[in-house]
Amino acid sequence: MSRPPEWWPELAPRIERSRAPKPPGPCVDAHTHLSVKSAAAVAKPFFRPEYEPRQLYSSPETMRYNTEYRASPLNTAQFEDAEQRLADMDAQGVDAQVLAVPPTEYFYWLDETEARRANRLQHERLAEVVHTWPQRFAAVANPPMNHPGLAVETLREAHRDFGFRGAQISADVLGLDLDDRRFDPVWQTVVELDMTVILHPQGFTHGERFSDYYLVNVMCMPLASTLAVTRMILGGVWQRHPDLRVMVVHGGGYLPFYIARTDHAWRVRPELRHHLDVPPSEVLRRIYVDTNVFDPGMVAHLAAYLGADHVLMGTDYPFDMGTVDPVGFLSGVAVAESDRARILGGNAAELFGVAAATP
Numbered sequence: 001m002s003r004p005p006e007w008w009p010e011l012a013p014r015i016e017r018s019r020a021p022k023p024p025g026p027c028v029d030a031h032t033h034l035s036v037k038s039a040a041a042v043a044k045p046f047f048r049p050e051y052e053p054r055q056l057y058s059s060p061e062t063m064r065y066n067t068e069y070r071a072s073p074l075n076t077a078q079f080e081d082a083e084q085r086l087a088d089m090d091a092q093g094v095d096a097q098v099l100a101v102p103p104t105e106y107f108y109w110l111d112e113t114e115a116r117r118a119n120r121l122q123h124e125r126l127a128e129v130v131h132t133w134p135q136r137f138a139a140v141a142n143p144p145m146n147h148p149g150l151a152v153e154t155l156r157e158a159h160r161d162f163g164f165r166g167a168q169i170s171a172d173v174l175g176l177d178l179d180d181r182r183f184d185p186v187w188q189t190v191v192e193l194d195m196t197v198i199l200h201p202q203g204f205t206h207g208e209r210f211s212d213y214y215l216v217n218v219m220c221m222p223l224a225s226t227l228a229v230t231r232m233i234l235g236g237v238w239q240r241h242p243d244l245r246v247m248v249v250h251g252g253g254y255l256p257f258y259i260a261r262t263d264h265a266w267r268v269r270p271e272l273r274h275h276l277d278v279p280p281s282e283v284l285r286r287i288y289v290d291t292n293v294f295d296p297g298m299v300a301h302l303a304a305y306l307g308a309d310h311v312l313m314g315t316d317y318p319f320d321m322g323t324v325d326p327v328g329f330l331s332g333v334a335v336a337e338s339d340r341a342r343i344l345g346g347n348a349a350e351l352f353g354v355a356a357a358t359p
Helices: 003-011 037-046 060-071 073-080 082-092 112-132 148-162 181-192 210-220 220-233 258-268 279-283 296-306 328-333 337-352
Strands: 028-033 096-100 137-140 167-171 196-199 245-248 288-290
Touching: 028 082, 028 337, 037 082, 037 279, 060 112, 073 196, 082 096, 082 148, 096 112, 096 328, 112 137, 137 288, 148 258, 167 210, 210 220, 220 245, 220 258, 220 279, 220 337, 245 337, 296 328
Parallel strands: 028 096, 096 137, 167 196, 196 245, 245 288
Antiparallel strands: none
C-alpha cells in the first residue's frame, strides 16, 4: 500500500548545512545527476524492462520504494531544477557541480535516430544550466555507446557546440563489455578531444542473486565498475590508448582495495597476459575515483594508493545512496591540507573545466 503524499519528503535526502566550515579553496562535486524530462519522453515508448538490469533485478519492495521516492516533490526538484540544486549546494558548501544525466537515462537501447534526438535534448538542457550559472556548473556528455560511430559524432558535437570537457558512460553497453574493440574509436576520440570519461554503472547485468536487501544497488553498482575496469585493464584498453582518462565513481568499485589478487594472477596465469605486459596495478593507478565511499579511511587509502591528484569529491547527488555533507565528510580524512584542497575541488577544475575552481 502506498504511503500518503505528506510522507514523501522524508524519502528524499534533505541537505542540511555542513558541519564543517567552508574551506578557503573551491569545492567541486564531480559526481551529480540532472534528469532531462524531454529526453525521457522521447525514450519512453521504446523502453522494455530487460534493458535496465537495476530495474529488472529489483525486488517488488525496491520498485515500490523507488517509485515513491522519485515521485516525492523534493526529490523531483533535486533531479530536475537547478534552483533547488543551488540551495542544496550553498548549504553543503559546494561551489560547483559537474552535471551528468542519471544512469537510468543513458537510453543505449534507442535506435540511432531516436538516440540522436534524446542525446541532443539532454545536452541542450545541461548546457542551458551551465550557461545560466557558469560559475556553479559544468557538464559532461551522454554518448550513445551502442552506436559507436554516432557516439563519436555526439562527443565532437558536445565538445564543439557546448564546450563539454567530459562524457559519462555505463560499465557495460547492453551487456557488452568496455574492452570490446568496437569502442576503440570512442576512446580515441575522447583522448583527441582531451575529455575525461566518468564511468558510472547502471546495475549489474547478471543480478539474479542480488534482488533482496537492495543488493542490486548496494553491491552491484561497485561490482559492475570493478568488472568493467578489470576487463579494460586486462583487455589492453590503456595499452592502446595510454592517455585515456577515466574517473570511476563510488571510489572505483572494489578493485582499488583488492588489486593485489589480480596482480598475483597476472604473474602466475597466462590468461591475464594476452594484452598486458605490466602488472594490472600499474594501469589501475592511471584511473581517477570519487569520494562517495562513506568511510574517511577509504578515501585516505585511495589518496595514498592512487595519489591525491586522482581523487575527486563526488556525492551522487541527488540519489539517496549519496554523500549529503561532502565537505564535512572530507574534513575527517587524514591527508595533507594541500591534498585535501585538490580532492575538494582542484582536480575537478583541471579535468572538467569548472570555472568556479580556477585559481
